[in-house]
Amino acid sequence: MKDRIIKHSIALFEKKGFSETSIQDIVDTLGVTKGTFYYYFTSKEQLLTQIHLQYIDYILEQQRRIIEQPDKSWKEKLSDVIQMLIQQIRDRGGSARIFFRELLHITGDDLSDMTGKRDQFRFNFQFIIEQGMASGEFRDDLPADMMTFSVLGACNWCYTWFNPDGPMSDAEVASIYTEMFLNGMKK
């Protein structure tokens, strides 16, 4: 039931916006009572936090696995992370969109937890670029943090336009992006 609540809430938040969606709207969609909602979540904000944490924890774990692959170059690891990110937008587009749009509704400790994890993802991304600079795979005349922002930004932006039913698959988009960025980062 918890997962069903999360799934339906993502759809509602995405369509109507977080503020305009009431707990009543959520339980009505599921045909359950508010009691059921409150059994799993203390508030709508806590539900939103759970949605965000699920998303960020998942991509952090995937990123960690990619970085730890022993036989791959830093170029390949960067390419794998780009592909994973765009695939996530394909599979969890709703989560991604509300993640970026509704972040201002998360406050206090939840917010520090969330921004800490977002920063972690970015730092890991930058780590790949720095290692690739050190190994001579990437040019080292541009600041690694700015290269990180630009590549990560371009990938994240896909949530605003990528359509899984469109003419281009997530893998195709990722491969064009990778080709362009790796070329841009070439020594």
Next chain:
Amino acid sequence: MKDRIIKHSIALFEKKGFSETSIQDIVDTLGVTKGTFYYYFTSKEQLLTQIHLQYIDYILEQQRRIIEQPDKSWKEKLSDVIQMLIQQIRDRGGSARIFFRELLHITGDDLSDMTGKRDQFRFNFQFIIEQGMASGEFRDDLPADMMTFSVLGACNWCYTWFNPDGPMSDAEVASIYTEMFLNGMKK
């Protein structure tokens, strides 16, 4: 007064979110009555539309001027548009943030007007890339629409992290981005 309402509303929408900001909040900040608000705007949604239109009309006009410069290469024009976009995020960060975040609150004809203009900006951007491909300044083995999405996405993403008081100026960020992208797009 109209401009003051717009300016203060942007700050409020950015901080609290559009839905959580009431017309009462806006007029309280300005020390005026609701009558004043309704003299200039028919609703909060119409005010949001005005904010979005001001932003998009301004960057469209700047883009048009850049494209029409007679003595510049397509590379230089692309670089100028990137610089203009990031400078706008410096100067009108609040507008940019609420533009991307609150778009779902615009509906009907206003929405078609807005998305039409956003698409126009993207098509003009793609036009620069296509012209640069035709002139031999850019590689032509990657689809121009995807190159557009990636560069434009990276620039737009700056609104999530760029801090005008941070260590890097908007001109520096733009020059690093341009260098990386132009290199990525090199034949």
